Amino acid sequence: MLYLLDIFGTLIFAISGAFKASQKELDVLGALILAVATGVGGGIVRDVLLGATPPAAFQDELYFIVCLCGGTLVIFIAPYIARQWNMVMAADALGLGVFAAIGAAKASHFGLGPMGIIFMASMTAVGGGVIRDVLANDVPAIVHTDFYATAAIIGGSLFAILYVFNIPEPVLLLVTIVSTTGIRLVAMHWKLSLPRVRRLKK
Amino acid sequence: MLYLLDIFGTLIFAISGAFKASQKELDVLGALILAVATGVGGGIVRDVLLGATPPAAFQDELYFIVCLCGGTLVIFIAPYIARQWNMVMAADALGLGVFAAIGAAKASHFGLGPMGIIFMASMTAVGGGVIRDVLANDVPAIVHTDFYATAAIIGGSLFAILYVFNIPEPVLLLVTIVSTTGIRLVAMHWKLSLPRVRRLKK
Amino acid sequence: MLYLLDIFGTLIFAISGAFKASQKELDVLGALILAVATGVGGGIVRDVLLGATPPAAFQDELYFIVCLCGGTLVIFIAPYIARQWNMVMAADALGLGVFAAIGAAKASHFGLGPMGIIFMASMTAVGGGVIRDVLANDVPAIVHTDFYATAAIIGGSLFAILYVFNIPEPVLLLVTIVSTTGIRLVAMHWKLSLPRVRRLKK
Numbered sequence: 354m355l356y357l358l359d360i361f362g363t364l365i366f367a368i369s370g371a372f373k374a375s376q377k378e379l380d381v382l383g384a385l386i387l388a389v390a391t392g393v394g395g396g397i398v399r400d401v402l403l404g405a406t407p408p409a410a411f412q413d414e415l416y417f418i419v420c421l422c423g424g425t426l427v428i429f430i431a432p433y434i435a436r437q438w439n440m441v442m443a444a445d446a447l448g449l450g451v452f453a454a455i456g457a458a459k460a461s462h463f464g465l466g467p468m469g470i471i472f473m474a475s476m477t478a479v480g481g482g483v484i485r486d487v488l489a490n491d492v493p494a495i496v497h498t499d500f501y502a503t504a505a506i507i508g509g510s511l512f513a514i515l516y517v518f519n520i521p522e523p524v525l526l527l528v529t530i531v532s533t534t535g536i537r538l539v540a541m542h543w544k545l546s547l548p549r550v551r552r553l554k555k
Numbered sequence: 556m557l558y559l560l561d562i563f564g565t566l567i568f569a570i571s572g573a574f575k576a577s578q579k580e581l582d583v584l585g586a587l588i589l590a591v592a593t594g595v596g597g598g599i600v601r602d603v604l605l606g607a608t609p610p611a612a613f614q615d616e617l618y619f620i621v622c623l624c625g626g627t628l629v630i631f632i633a634p635y636i637a638r639q640w641n642m643v644m645a646a647d648a649l650g651l652g653v654f655a656a657i658g659a660a661k662a663s664h665f666g667l668g669p670m671g672i673i674f675m676a677s678m679t680a681v682g683g684g685v686i687r688d689v690l691a692n693d694v695p696a697i698v699h700t701d702f703y704a705t706a707a708i709i710g711g712s713l714f715a716i717l718y719v720f721n722i723p724e725p726v727l728l729l730v731t732i733v734s735t736t737g738i739r740l741v742a743m744h745w746k747l748s749l750p751r752v753r754r755l756k757k
Numbered sequence: 758m759l760y761l762l763d764i765f766g767t768l769i770f771a772i773s774g775a776f777k778a779s780q781k782e783l784d785v786l787g788a789l790i791l792a793v794a795t796g797v798g799g800g801i802v803r804d805v806l807l808g809a810t811p812p813a814a815f816q817d818e819l820y821f822i823v824c825l826c827g828g829t830l831v832i833f834i835a836p837y838i839a840r841q842w843n844m845v846m847a848a849d850a851l852g853l854g855v856f857a858a859i860g861a862a863k864a865s866h867f868g869l870g871p872m873g874i875i876f877m878a879s880m881t882a883v884g885g886g887v888i889r890d891v892l893a894n895d896v897p898a899i900v901h902t903d904f905y906a907t908a909a910i911i912g913g914s915l916f917a918i919l920y921v922f923n924i925p926e927p928v929l930l931l932v933t934i935v936s937t938t939g940i941r942l943v944a945m946h947w948k949l950s951l952p953r954v955r956r957l958k959k
Contacts, residue, residue, distance in 0.1 A: 404810025406606025608808025
């Protein structure tokens with residue numbers, strides 16, 4: 354079940370990566386590269402940081418294939434997908450939750466503390482998007498898009514807190530997915546935003 | 556032989572890195588940093604992903620020294636090198652092929668599957684250039700320059716396909732180098748390009 | 758003692774990261790992300806390259822907490838800190854020296870040669886700032902700010918040279934800290950700069 358959700362999240366993230374390529378008028382290869390980078394980038398960085406090499410995406414090549422499918426879909430039927438953009442964003446919120454949960458669980462397996470669990474949850478969830486934006490030479494969405502990383506951080510924090518109480522992992526995963534996805538959907542619906550840091554003339 | 560080609564590729568890539576610094580009017584240190592990042596960056600990322608740490612470049616310091624020489628050359632005789640730019644680009648195509656072959660071979664030694672081999676071939680070949688462009692705050696050439704990464708991907712794919720048939724490694728290496736370098740040279744000569752992704756108003 | 762200096766350096770770097778967020782008018786989460794990335798980013802990249810995973814910052818969570826404190830400080834009392842900017846820059850020079858020394862020592866523990874020691878000293882010292890600038894979509898300061906990375910490179914080189922002579926580690930650490938910090942302060946005071954690479958029309 355978690356595996357299927359993980360594959361699903363990878364597909365959605367790959368689609369968001371390939372869309373960035375269409376916004377930047379890149380060629381089809383650029384679209385596939387951004388699809389792969391966005392789909393598996395977060396998990397790869399997480400595994401490298403944990404020392405779990407080669408990363409999971411290299412041990413089950415279905416992840417790469419799913420990314421390439423997502424990228425190909427965008428290349429061929431981008432206008433159709435764009436018309437369903439609200440549905441894509443809802444699916445993206447689910448992917449965010451699933452990736453946060455998987456990252457948090459993997460961090461706990463490697464014996465990390467609460468900050469490490471929150472870090473790995475967020476990194477898995479938003480790392481691919483950061484790589485996508487850096488490659489496309491944009492300021493990464495996470496440092497200015499409200500309640501995207503925040504949702505993953507809150508979900509990861511819940512995992513880290515409940516983990517202390519020896520709650521079984523399936524419950525932890527479920528709580529993380531539901532809270533992250535829920536917060537993201539709520540934030541999208543009501544357009545919640547965080548306060549800016551006051552600008553200074555230095 | 557492969558070792559000498561590897562050193563040669565590192566030198567050429569370092570030169571391309573240092574040239575980026577001159578285009579951006581960076582100082583001499585920036586030129587050396589970009590020379591090192593471009594020359595050994597791809598291989599270092601490959602080794603980190605494979606878990607082969609510390610990366611090869613740290614175990615044979617000749618790689619760093621070659622990078623610094625390449626950077627220094629550009630600092631002192633950049634105008635002379637620039638006049639030979641066609642020769643530099645041809646040498647760069649050879650470096651691309653050599654790096655792709657080495658990346659593919661190393662991936663196969665670590666037991667990766669076909670997608671992993673193609674990924675590591677491309678990463679080794681173009682990773683240094685991506686780091687160079689990210690540091691110089693440009694959109695990485697690979698997501699918009701036609702038939703650069705593509706050549707490495709095709710070369711890596713040939714390696715991955717032939718690898719299944721138990722063909723001896725020296726043959727695989729040769730096929731990868733010749734195909735990658737050849738495609739790159741052909742693409743440069745005829746200015747081949749890939750189709751763009753259609754732009755959307757989202 | 759070194760541990761306290763390390764924590765202090767992390768705090769100062771985190772503050773410089775969060776200030777970048779205020780310059781870019783990011784939200785409070787962006788400020789915290791840049792604080793963490795700048796404070797612990799260099800050390801994390803160093804540990805990943807060395808294969809010392811999970812990186813030190815995940816094994817002692819005080820580092821993350823210090824980063825979050827630094828980021829929070831900037832969010833709340835940025836104008837006050839900005840008025841003391843010269844003091845912050847002096848503290849930053851000390852952090853640079855401490856991080857360079859720690860990076861050099863760790864590289865020597867992992868058996869790297871002179872180039873590896875210099876690389877790890879510089880990477881630890883300036884890596885966080887590079888990540889900060891890449892995330893904020895600026896050209897990294899190290900490739901154009903004079904005598905920042907240079908100071909760390911000189912400090913790391915002194916470590917690498919003296920290391921050959923079997924000088925005890927505490928002396929090496931002290932020499933690296935004093936030289937790096939000293940050169941940085943001198944360069945700031947006299948506004949020293951390196952020559953540019955001549956621009957070419959390619």
